[in-house]
Amino acid sequence: MKEFVVYTALRIVLFMASFGVVAGVMALVFDGRFNLFWAVILAFLISGIASYYILDRQREAFARRVESRAAKASAAFEERKAREDQD
Template structure:
């Protein structure tokens, strides 16, 4: 669960930082005005692409954790199924 929280928190921070940069650049280019809709869309795109490269280690740790939990659950299911077949 820790990996999920860390990855999600880092994604949120990355989005907020991207949003701040996009709004700042738009305000500089358009004389202090910016379109909130396009700022959010651009921030989502930038943070999504950046997270693919920047958060690779956290994403791998999260995926490894999910994989290990899934394999343990599968093994437990197979064990219960085998015990049921014996009875």
């Protein structure tokens, strides 16, 4: 679960940073006023694209962890199934 928490926390930080930059740029361009809806939408888009490249290592670690847990669960299931078949 550590990998999930790290990846999620970094995604949140990346979104907040993107929102800060987008809101700041919009405030500069529109004389201190900006549309919150569009600032959030742009921040989601920017942080999503950026996380694809920036957080690749964390995403891969999380995927490896999930895959290993799924393999262990599958092996345990197959072992129980084989014991049932022997009875």
